[in-house]
Amino acid sequence: MNLHEYQARDLxxxxxxxxxxxxxxxxxxxxxxxxxxxxxxxxxxxxxxxGGRGKAGGVKLARTPADAKxxxxxxxxxxxKGLVVxxxxxxxxxxxxxxxxxxxxxxRATQLPVFMVSAAGGVDIEEVAxxxxxxxxxxxxxxxxxxxxxxxLTLALALYQEWDHVKSAVKIMHQLYKVFMANGASLAExxxxxxxxxxxxxxxxxxxxxxxxxxDRRPDLAVLRDESAEEPSEVAARRANLSFIxxxxxxxxxxxxAGLAMATMDLVKYYGGEPANFLDIGGSSNPEKVVNxxxxxxxxPAVKVILFNIFGGITRTDDVANxxxxxxxxxxxxxxxxxxxxxxxxxxxxxxxEGVGMKAMNDMDAAVQQAVALAKEAA
Amino acid sequence: xxxxxxxxxRLVVQGITGRDGSFHTxxxxxxxxxxxxxxxxxxxxxxxxxxxxxxxxxxEAVAATDANCSVIYVPPAMAAGAVLEAADAGVELVxxxxxxxxxxxxxxxxxxxxxxxxxxxxxxxxxxxxPGSAKVGIIPGSIVTPGPVGLVSRSGTLTxxxxxxxxxxxxxxxxxxxxxGDPIVGTDFIDVLRAFNDDPATEAIVMIGEIGGTAEQEAxxxxxxxxxxxxxxFIAGQTAPKGRRMGHAGAIISGSSGTAEEKFQAFxxxxxxxxxxxxxxxxxxxxxxx
Numbered sequence: 001m002n003l004h005e006y007q008a009r010d011l012x013x014x015x016x017x018x019x020x021x022x023x024x025x026x027x028x029x030x031x032x033x034x035x036x037x038x039x040x041x042x043x044x045x046x047x048x049x050x051g052g053r054g055k056a057g058g059v060k061l062a063r064t065p066a067d068a069k070x071x072x073x074x075x076x077x078x079x080x081k082g083l084v085v086x087x088x089x090x091x092x093x094x095x096x097x098x099x100x101x102x103x104x105x106x107x108r109a110t111q112l113p114v115f116m117v118s119a120a121g122g123v124d125i126e127e128v129a130x131x132x133x134x135x136x137x138x139x140x141x142x143x144x145x146x147x148x149x150x151x152x153l154t155l156a157l158a159l160y161q162e163w164d165h166v167k168s169a170v171k172i173m174h175q176l177y178k179v180f181m182a183n184g185a186s187l188a189e190x191x192x193x194x195x196x197x198x199x200x201x202x203x204x205x206x207x208x209x210x211x212x213x214x215x216d217r218r219p220d221l222a223v224l225r226d227e228s229a230e231e232p233s234e235v236a237a238r239r240a241n242l243s244f245i246x247x248x249x250x251x252x253x254x255x256x257x258a259g260l261a262m263a264t265m266d267l268v269k270y271y272g273g274e275p276a277n278f279l280d281i282g283g284s285s286n287p288e289k290v291v292n293x294x295x296x297x298x299x300x301p302a303v304k305v306i307l308f309n310i311f312g313g314i315t316r317t318d319d320v321a322n323x324x325x326x327x328x329x330x331x332x333x334x335x336x337x338x339x340x341x342x343x344x345x346x347x348x349x350x351x352x353x354e355g356v357g358m359k360a361m362n363d364m365d366a367a368v369q370q371a372v373a374l375a376k377e378a379a
Numbered sequence: 380x381x382x383x384x385x386x387x388x389r390l391v392v393q394g395i396t397g398r399d400g401s402f403h404t405x406x407x408x409x410x411x412x413x414x415x416x417x418x419x420x421x422x423x424x425x426x427x428x429x430x431x432x433x434x435x436x437x438x439e440a441v442a443a444t445d446a447n448c449s450v451i452y453v454p455p456a457m458a459a460g461a462v463l464e465a466a467d468a469g470v471e472l473v474x475x476x477x478x479x480x481x482x483x484x485x486x487x488x489x490x491x492x493x494x495x496x497x498x499x500x501x502x503x504x505x506x507x508x509x510p511g512s513a514k515v516g517i518i519p520g521s522i523v524t525p526g527p528v529g530l531v532s533r534s535g536t537l538t539x540x541x542x543x544x545x546x547x548x549x550x551x552x553x554x555x556x557x558x559x560g561d562p563i564v565g566t567d568f569i570d571v572l573r574a575f576n577d578d579p580a581t582e583a584i585v586m587i588g589e590i591g592g593t594a595e596q597e598a599x600x601x602x603x604x605x606x607x608x609x610x611x612x613f614i615a616g617q618t619a620p621k622g623r624r625m626g627h628a629g630a631i632i633s634g635s636s637g638t639a640e641e642k643f644q645a646f647x648x649x650x651x652x653x654x655x656x657x658x659x660x661x662x663x664x665x666x667x668x669x
Contacts (some may be wrong), residue, residue: 259534
């Protein structure tokens with residue numbers, strides 16, 4: 001789960017990470033009030049789960065509170081990469097001497113939290129990493145012992161020469177590590193970590209991603225999810241316990257298992273079609289899930305055909321068949337449905353579908369080819 | 380022949396009295412797996428289905444039955460603890476089926492197992508099956524048949540799809556291993572490839588990967604350097620959209636975005652046969668199996 005910048009700031013601030021004062025606003029009037037309280041020039045920043053918001057015009061400089069109000073009113077009606085902006089963060093325009101990068105990520109390869117820091121921070125850090133990997137210092141932490149004092153010092157020394165800066169950075173490394181572990185993060189990043197001409201070290205921007213698996217045992221983090229900042233169909237799917245991602249094609253896909261769901265999309269493309277979505281109904285075969293899946297997919301007007309691909313293991317194919325029958329009784333599905341199912345209770349499933357005049361196929365390639373052909377006919 | 384599980388496997392089921400645990404225990408026993416014990420804290424002394432003794436702890440189960448392998452069907456909040464308990468009790472192989480374990484929990488679990496020389500498969504995996512001798516996990520016994528193909532995969536139902544093609548075309552399997560789809564897992568592709576390479580009954584290997592991370596690229600390098608048997612591979616997610624990724628650390632750490640195309644290129648460079656579709660496994664293996 002992605003946190004907004006202002007939410008990430010709150011977690012880091014609570015752990016003691018030094019940063020400029022600032023606050024979040026949902027209306028231009030609120031933004032004006034914050035700017036007045038801060039005094040001087042401020043930056044108004046869109047709070048949205050998309051990179052490149054600065055280049056999209058979502059970050060603006062405002063010299064007066066009236067300016068801040070005007071900037072906020074422009075940003076709060078924007079959509080960036082398809083996502084609406086509902087909030088802005090207002091912070092003082094900083095006087096900056098240097099910009100560094102500090103990131104902490106759960107690394108698949110070492111199976112440990114790994115720090116990555118660089119004195120060459122800022123928006124181009126990925127290019128820095130690709131072109132000059134020697135400018136990135138990496139350090140794995142064994143969570144059984146935590147971040148050791150000499151490790152924090154090594155990281156700080158990779159960023160700064162001045163001892164006052166180094167001392168501040170050591171503290172920040174420990175604070176960032178604490179926030180990462182205490183909140184079950186998979187990523188925590190300060191970019192940039194800046195120094196000011198008067199010698200302070202401060203976090204200017206922050207990103208935190210929380211492991212979805214953490215949310216069941218951490219309701220305090222689960223409430224940070226901002227559903228207004230997500231695609232509505234994806235929110236509906238998550239509430240129905242479905243894993244769903246909307247795409248641009250016209251072949252709606254309902255599949256059990258993430259790997260098979262991706263392979264189904266790949267096969268749609270292989271045979272010349274375009275998948276309308278990724279949808280994994282998961283391992284259990286509650287007919288209600290199938291009904292919800294069909295509701296979500298049919299609400300997309302671009303969908304010309306719906307393709308079921310079910311390989312029964314734990315999932316019982318007769319449950320899926322019952323779900324399809326129930327759904328088509330509850331609401332009219334206007335587009336053709338192609339059904340491939342095989343595995344657990346296949347014979348019962350075929351009978352259930354035949355009882356309402358629907359056909360089931362047994363072969364994945366044949367089913368995908370038929371779905372693609374139907375989508376092309378309807379286009 | 381097979382890897383890791385066979386007729387000598389003596390299985391203890393953690394969570395044997397739960398909904399999933401009891402269902403899959405019956406399936407495993409029906410397949411012929413030697414289930415010697417179950418564990419559910421508070422239900423020690425009971426019998427499961429009138430034949431399998433239930434214990435309060437894995438240590439008690441191992442002491443009484445000499446169990447050498449554990450399979451875990453407990454809820455996510457308890458699963459990391461269950462893995463540690465099994466390793467502490469002295470089993471050699473722990474298979475964790477549970478999905479949804481917080482990933483950070485694994486960072487302390489895996490070193491604990493490494494120190495004790497215990498292998499973990501999973502979490503969030505379908506387990507493994509050696510056709511005709513033993514099944515540990517949830518892979519349906521009906522779709523496999525004994526033979527010379529070793530299969531390793533990151534996913535569940537996609538594994539079934541590929542196995543289904545193999546079985547329908549008379550290509551049996553030595554062992555099928557689902558290593559799990561989580562970012563951190565106990566057993567990776569290389570571990571399984573090494574075991575198949577050393578297993579005299581395995582003549583060819585099928586590898587099924589997914590987008591994300593670099594495990595498939597590393598496995599491809601291992602194949603090029605070490606594996607003497609023919610390998611064919613598939614990557615799911617060729618059409619997956621690039622995630623609305625936040626932050627830079629993921630791309631910095633791997634120097635790669637983990638796309639299907641990068642992985643297929645790594646396969647090609649290592650001489651791994653490319654499956655563009657699951658069904659392609661049949662044509663690719665026809666030429667190499669005796």
